Amino acid sequence: MSKNATIAAVNDYVIADTPEAVLDTASAGPAMYMDAMSCNLIRMRAIVQLLMSEFNEPDGDRLNDEQIAAALWAVDGQIETMGKLLDLTCAADR
Numbered sequence: 001m002s003k004n005a006t007i008a009a010v011n012d013y014v015i016a017d018t019p020e021a022v023l024d025t026a027s028a029g030p031a032m033y034m035d036a037m038s039c040n041l042i043r044m045r046a047i048v049q050l051l052m053s054e055f056n057e058p059d060g061d062r063l064n065d066e067q068i069a070a071a072l073w074a075v076d077g078q079i080e081t082m083g084k085l086l087d088l089t090c091a092a093d094r
Contacts, residue, residue: 033089037082044078047071 051071054063063071 033085033092037085037089040078040082040085044075044082047075047078 051063051068054068
């Protein structure tokens with residue numbers, strides 16, 4: 001969990017400001033996992049849209065290879081996080 005991520009308990013609900021924060025708490029429940037997955041999907045969609053915009057203006061400024069690789073690495077990390085969140089959701093349903 002990043003040092004800036006926070007987890008707070010409000011009215012018996014766990015509030016996390018990032019999907020990563022949910023992975024570090026056992027008290028989060030299925031509803032929290034769904035919220036974290038939604039946040040994760042928004043992040044992945046934003047990165048994919050950024051990469052897709054590279055093909056809209058062939059004569060415009062382009063990201064360099066390192067920037068594209070970093071964006072793809074971020075998506076890979078988001079996919080891994082999504083897998084963990086799905087595992088937690090399935091385990092909570094049992």
